[in-house]
Amino acid sequence: MFLDYAKIFVAGGHGGNGCVSFRREKYIPKGGPDGGDGGDGGSVILEVDPHLRTLIDFRYRRKYQAGRGQHGRGKQQAGKRGKDVILRVPPGTVVRDADTGEQLADLTEAGQRYVVARGGRGGRGNMHFATPTHRAPREAEEGLPGESRWIELELKLIADVGLVGKPNAGKSTLLSRISAARPKIADYPFTTLQPNLGIVQFREMQSFTVADIPGLIEGAHAGKGLGHQFLRHIERTRLLAYLIDPADPDNQAPADVYRALREELAQYSPTLVEKPSVVFLTKKDIWEDDAWVEETARELGIPVFGISAVTGENLERFKEICWETLEQVRQEEAAIAETLKDQSSEQPQGLPSEPHSPGD
Numbered sequence: 001m002f003l004d005y006a007k008i009f010v011a012g013g014h015g016g017n018g019c020v021s022f023r024r025e026k027y028i029p030k031g032g033p034d035g036g037d038g039g040d041g042g043s044v045i046l047e048v049d050p051h052l053r054t055l056i057d058f059r060y061r062r063k064y065q066a067g068r069g070q071h072g073r074g075k076q077q078a079g080k081r082g083k084d085v086i087l088r089v090p091p092g093t094v095v096r097d098a099d100t101g102e103q104l105a106d107l108t109e110a111g112q113r114y115v116v117a118r119g120g121r122g123g124r125g126n127m128h129f130a131t132p133t134h135r136a137p138r139e140a141e142e143g144l145p146g147e148s149r150w151i152e153l154e155l156k157l158i159a160d161v162g163l164v165g166k167p168n169a170g171k172s173t174l175l176s177r178i179s180a181a182r183p184k185i186a187d188y189p190f191t192t193l194q195p196n197l198g199i200v201q202f203r204e205m206q207s208f209t210v211a212d213i214p215g216l217i218e219g220a221h222a223g224k225g226l227g228h229q230f231l232r233h234i235e236r237t238r239l240l241a242y243l244i245d246p247a248d249p250d251n252q253a254p255a256d257v258y259r260a261l262r263e264e265l266a267q268y269s270p271t272l273v274e275k276p277s278v279v280f281l282t283k284k285d286i287w288e289d290d291a292w293v294e295e296t297a298r299e300l301g302i303p304v305f306g307i308s309a310v311t312g313e314n315l316e317r318f319k320e321i322c323w324e325t326l327e328q329v330r331q332e333e334a335a336i337a338e339t340l341k342d343q344s345s346e347q348p349q350g351l352p353s354e355p356h357s358p359g360d
Contacts, residue, residue, distance in 0.1 A: 004155040006058035012146025013041025013066040013082035015120035021074030035126040039069030041119025041146040042082030050110040052090035092158040098150035120144035159211035162234035165243035170282035173309040240277040255299040284308035
């Protein structure tokens with residue numbers, strides 16, 4: 001089962017108390033203080049597991065408490081640190097404070113960690129309070145409580161290409177033909193009720209990931225049709241592939257459908273319409289007249305291609321177009337990163353020291 005949102009309570013462990021103790025050994029009846037420190041409390045840590053694809057593990061358990069630090073003991077023995085709780089999350093997980101809405105972390109890389117609730121510090125034992133005038137202190141610190149908070153986990157799929165279209169536009173069928181993904185397919189709208197991710201093998205050692213999100217309808221940006229839950233999954237994609245069925249059930253021309261889809265994306269997040277995109281007219285096995293393609297391309301002023309996931313027509317062309325566009329995007333990203341790196345290296349690291357005068 002796919003789950004892309006969870007709200008959980010996390011709490012770091014309480015620090016152990018410091019110990020009040022005095023050295024008592026044979027021939028040393030009045031030794032000094034030797035109370036050890038309490039151990040620090042354990043922390044709750046989020047860690048990215050690249051093998052996970054959902055937040056389903058957080059559906060049945062909502063509260064997580066790290067271990068408490070042990071109390072200090074005599075002979076300057078410190079208490080053992082509390083045990084950490086490590087929660088594994090899929091790549092693309094955004095962490096927010098549930099009360100303030102503040103984004104705490106964006107976990108995208110395998111193995112990346114974030115301490116979401118730190119354990120409390122252990123208290124100091126009485127040996128730390130000895131002074132020349134106070135040689136037998138009987139005070140020690142109590143351990144501090146750990147951090148605690150409600151947090152929200154929101155998963156945004158990480159994919160190279162995002163398939164965008166109205167319900168029943170053929171997105172799931174296309175994904176099933178170009179990858180090993182097996183989304184539910186049926187001849188009625190809203191068959192897809194959750195995002196699907198597939199890996200497309202283009203050539204040897206060349207592949208890219210494609211995300212199929214449920215169909216968009218008018219008002220999706222405002223949450224209609226669970227739009228909010230769907231749209232966030234294309235925020236991380238490098239390329240958007242618009243899939244449009246020329247035989248639209250609402251009798252909209254392909255160009256009008258394209259504009260409506262872009263308007264929904266713009267209303268949700270203006271950055272989405274700034275992403276590179278390509279346009280494909282689907283179900284070419286039903287219509288064979290290329291006039292649809294030519295007319296749409298002429299009206300929009302951009303290249304438009306016809307494909308059929310049923311017969312396989314132009315699917316290799318689909319892969320080629322996506323791969324070439326992704327390569328251009330990667331090159332642009334690398335150039336921007338290199339420019340930023342050069343600018344950073346050119347900035348002065350510090351003010352030069354002033355020369356000393358002969359009189360100094």
